Amino acid sequence: MESEQTISVMQIIGILRKHIKAIFGTTIVVTIAAIFLTFFVMTPKYSATTQILVNRKLSDDMQSAQFQQVQADVQMISTYKDIITSPTVLRDVNKQVSGYPGYPGSMSALKDSLSISNSQNSQVFSVTAKSTDAGTAAAIANSTAKVFKKKVVKIMSVNNVSIVSEAATNTKPVSPRKTLNILIGLVLGVILGIALAFIRELTDRTVTTESFLTDDLGLTSLGTVTEIDQKDIEKTVEHKKLQTKLNENNSARNHRRV
Structure with missing residues (x-):
C-alpha cells in the first residue's frame, strides 16, 4: 500500500516538473490579467458611515425602569x-x-449600496453607504440617517432616535482590494496551471516508456528505436562524405604509384 502511494506521489511530482514552464506561464498570464482588471477596469468605491443612537429619555419617576427600556x-x-x-x-x-x-442609478441600487450593522446589546447602530464618489457616499449616509430620524417619529410614535456622528468624506477607496485581488490572481493562476498540466497529461496518448507496453498493455517488446537528433544526423552524413573523399583520394594515390 505504501509503495503505491509513493509511486502516485512521484508521478504527480514528475508531471509537475514536466509541465513546470506551462504552469509558470499560466500563473503569469492570470496574475497580469488580475492586475489589469484591478487597476484599469474595476471602478474604485468609497464608503462613509454615520452612527445612530436609539435611546428613549425617561422622566424622573420612571428611572427605575431604565434597564427595561434600554433592552x-x-x-x-x-x-x-x-x-x-x-x-x-x-x-x-x-x-x-x-x-x-456616483449616484447608484435607482432606488433599488440605492438600497443595495446601504449596509446596517450594530454590536450585540448596543444601542448604537451604523449606516454605511458605498458609492463611486467619496462625497456622494457621505451624502447618502447622512441623508438616510436624517430622513429616517424624521420618519420614525410618525411610523413608531416614539422619539428615541438621535444621530451620534455624521458621515465624513473618506477619499480612501474600500474596493477593489488591490493586494487581495493580485494574490487571488496568483493562486488561481497556479491552480489553473496545475489543472491544465494534469489534463494535458491525461489526454496525452503518446507512448513514452517501454514498460507501459510490456507491463500495462502486456505486449512483447521486439526492440527500441532511439530518437536521433537532426544535428547528429547531419554530422554523420558529413563525416561519411568526408570519409568517402579520403578513401577516393587514397585509392587515386595508390593507383598512380602502381
Whole structure:
C-alpha cells in the first residue's frame, strides 16, 4: 500500500516538473490579467458611515425602569433596520441624492449600496453607504440617517432616535482590494496551471516508456528505436562524405604509384 502511494506521489511530482514552464506561464498570464482588471477596469468605491443612537429619555419617576427600556431600545434596532431600508425612507433619500456624481442609478441600487450593522446589546447602530464618489457616499449616509430620524417619529410614535456622528468624506477607496485581488490572481493562476498540466497529461496518448507496453498493455517488446537528433544526423552524413573523399583520394594515390 505504501509503495503505491509513493509511486502516485512521484508521478504527480514528475508531471509537475514536466509541465513546470506551462504552469509558470499560466500563473503569469492570470496574475497580469488580475492586475489589469484591478487597476484599469474595476471602478474604485468609497464608503462613509454615520452612527445612530436609539435611546428613549425617561422622566424622573420612571428611572427605575431604565434597564427595561434600554433592552427594549436594543430590540427595536432590528425593526429600525427594516424601516431604514424601506421605500418610505429611501424614496426621499433618492430624491435628495439623485443629482450627485456616483449616484447608484435607482432606488433599488440605492438600497443595495446601504449596509446596517450594530454590536450585540448596543444601542448604537451604523449606516454605511458605498458609492463611486467619496462625497456622494457621505451624502447618502447622512441623508438616510436624517430622513429616517424624521420618519420614525410618525411610523413608531416614539422619539428615541438621535444621530451620534455624521458621515465624513473618506477619499480612501474600500474596493477593489488591490493586494487581495493580485494574490487571488496568483493562486488561481497556479491552480489553473496545475489543472491544465494534469489534463494535458491525461489526454496525452503518446507512448513514452517501454514498460507501459510490456507491463500495462502486456505486449512483447521486439526492440527500441532511439530518437536521433537532426544535428547528429547531419554530422554523420558529413563525416561519411568526408570519409568517402579520403578513401577516393587514397585509392587515386595508390593507383598512380602502381
